[in-house]
Amino acid sequence: MRAAKEEKKRPKLTRRVQFKLVLAFFALIAALLVLLNTYPIIASRDMVFAEKESSLLEQASVVSSSLSGLDNLSGDGAAQIVELLNISGLERIMVTDAAGRIIYDSASASAEGRFSLLSETALALTGEQVFWSRFADGLFVSHAALPVSRGGAVVGSVYLCELDAEQAEILLSFRDRLAAVSAIALAAALALTIIFTRRLTLRITRLSQAVRTVREGNYSHRVAVEGSDELSELYDDFNSMTETLEKTEEQRRRFVSDASHELKTPLASIRLLADSITGSENMDAATVREFVADISSETERLQRTTEKLLDLSRRDDGAHVKSVPVDVGEAASDTMRRIAPLADRTSVSLRCSAEPGCVVLAPEDDVYQIIFNLAENAVKYNIPEGSVDVSVRREAQNVLLSVEDTGIGIPEKDLPNIFSRFYRVDKARSRERGGSGLGLSIVHDAVAALGGSISVSAREGGGTRFSVVLPAFDGKEAGT
Numbered sequence: 001m002r003a004a005k006e007e008k009k010r011p012k013l014t015r016r017v018q019f020k021l022v023l024a025f026f027a028l029i030a031a032l033l034v035l036l037n038t039y040p041i042i043a044s045r046d047m048v049f050a051e052k053e054s055s056l057l058e059q060a061s062v063v064s065s066s067l068s069g070l071d072n073l074s075g076d077g078a079a080q081i082v083e084l085l086n087i088s089g090l091e092r093i094m095v096t097d098a099a100g101r102i103i104y105d106s107a108s109a110s111a112e113g114r115f116s117l118l119s120e121t122a123l124a125l126t127g128e129q130v131f132w133s134r135f136a137d138g139l140f141v142s143h144a145a146l147p148v149s150r151g152g153a154v155v156g157s158v159y160l161c162e163l164d165a166e167q168a169e170i171l172l173s174f175r176d177r178l179a180a181v182s183a184i185a186l187a188a189a190l191a192l193t194i195i196f197t198r199r200l201t202l203r204i205t206r207l208s209q210a211v212r213t214v215r216e217g218n219y220s221h222r223v224a225v226e227g228s229d230e231l232s233e234l235y236d237d238f239n240s241m242t243e244t245l246e247k248t249e250e251q252r253r254r255f256v257s258d259a260s261h262e263l264k265t266p267l268a269s270i271r272l273l274a275d276s277i278t279g280s281e282n283m284d285a286a287t288v289r290e291f292v293a294d295i296s297s298e299t300e301r302l303q304r305t306t307e308k309l310l311d312l313s314r315r316d317d318g319a320h321v322k323s324v325p326v327d328v329g330e331a332a333s334d335t336m337r338r339i340a341p342l343a344d345r346t347s348v349s350l351r352c353s354a355e356p357g358c359v360v361l362a363p364e365d366d367v368y369q370i371i372f373n374l375a376e377n378a379v380k381y382n383i384p385e386g387s388v389d390v391s392v393r394r395e396a397q398n399v400l401l402s403v404e405d406t407g408i409g410i411p412e413k414d415l416p417n418i419f420s421r422f423y424r425v426d427k428a429r430s431r432e433r434g435g436s437g438l439g440l441s442i443v444h445d446a447v448a449a450l451g452g453s454i455s456v457s458a459r460e461g462g463g464t465r466f467s468v469v470l471p472a473f474d475g476k477e478a479g480t
């Protein structure tokens with residue numbers, strides 16, 4: 001029920017993500033376009049204002065200096081000068097006397113004789129230069145006023161007003177064109193954003209679908225990697241993670257099936273022997289003893305296998321065991337003593353050489369397990385009158401343990417699998433010698449847990465050589 005609900009929710013979620021992405025892009029592009037639409041217009045308008053200021057003030061100054069040349073500031077004189085200067089394109093030219101009385105007005109002759117109410121004139125009569133301009137209703141409206149001076153005294157004022165529709169039209173058409181281009185750009189950007197985010201969310205959806213498929217146990221599922229962006233890298237990582245999961249699952253299955261097989265065989269044999277004893281009424285005592293001895297050896301094998309399995313599962317669980325400084329040389333000599341009776345049985349001679357000071361920080365049992373399993377194999381898979389050489393020495397920051405034998409050797413093709421669980425070169429032979437095929441995998445895991453490495457090679461002149469490298473301990477670290 002919950003899973004079905006989740007499934008329903010998902011497309012909605014991706015749509016929401018898509019919507020948010022589109023909205024964010026849209027807001028960004030819209031803000032950019034607003035900026036692009038306002039700034040150039042304001043800048044062009046200010047340029048026109050500046051140009052108007054210089055041209056109108058220049059014209060006003062020409063009129064003012066011409067008027068200041070007149071002996072008497074009169075309406076006729078002003079009209080003559082305006083005509084003489086041939087000033088065109090202005091909406092209004094107004095000249096006042098020092099009291100602000102209009103003596104000439106190009107806009108209305110009837111205004112002459114009245115007092116000007118314009119603030120520009122009033123300011124000009126105080127000796128100031130006045131200019132202002134505005135852009136409204138499709139027009140540039142500019143005003144300029146200057147005093148008319150003679151002999152250092154203000155004798156009147158000139159006021160000019162200009163209306164410019166042409167420049168305003170250019171500016172307005174520029175604004176309209178910019179708006180049209182922006183609208184097209186916005187629509188294109190929006191379309192691209194929708195396409196892009198849809199592609200992105202589709203790819204994310206594909207990955208989340210793949211995660212769900214793998215979660216349901218289909219470890220062979222992979223996503224097709226396309227492109228080389230960050231999402232493709234994520235796909236790649238997902239695929240390699242699923243591959244690892246698949247391998248681990250496969251190993252787990254194989255391990256369970258191998259383990260049950262290993263346990264089933266001795267159990268079946270015990271059952272057969274026991275059935276034979278109980279089923280035959282007049283079995284002689286010697287045969288019964290022989291069968292019971294077989295049952296005992298099978299039980300011993302079962303015990304060994306289960307102990308090793310327990311040891312492996314303890315390692316897999318990462319059970320924490322206290323590490324202490326262990327002298328590998330001493331551990332090797334001890335192990336040789338323990339293994340001597342086994343070697344005696346097949347007349348295999350044991351030799352052990354150990355340099356002093358080969359100490360590692362490890363759980364004590366692990367060091368013994370490593371040496372014991374390697375040495376036991378060296379004896380078990382040896383030939384009568386053969387020999388085993390164990391050496392322990394220091395090399396830089398490492399302790400090197402080498403176990404060499406003159407035994408039957410391991411074929412080249414089996415070497416890569418030798419550390420796998422339940423792997424035996426010759427199953428029958430190993431089983432006959434009580435082997436379960438777990439010893440070397442325990443050694444491998446123990447060495448890896450100590451941060452070391454193990455390698456195996458054929459020994460010149462026959463036999464096998466196992467070399468283990470472990471990080472040495474010089475008493476600097478605290479035991480854990």
Ligand SMILES: Nc1ncnc2c1ncn2[C@@H]1O[C@H](COP(=O)(O)OP(=O)(O)OP(=O)(O)O)[C@@H](O)[C@H]1O
Binds near residue numbers: 439
């Ligand atoms: N020194 C050696 N010389 C030749 N073959 C070896 C040697 N060491 C290991 N092998 C081969 O590798 C196999 C795996 O060894 P491993 O120690 O894991 O298992 P085992 O000895 O069969 O059983 P056990 O779990 O009791 O150790 C052995 O069955 C044997 O065929």
Ligand SMILES: [Mg+2]
Binds near residue numbers: 373376377435439440
């Ligand atoms: Mg072994």
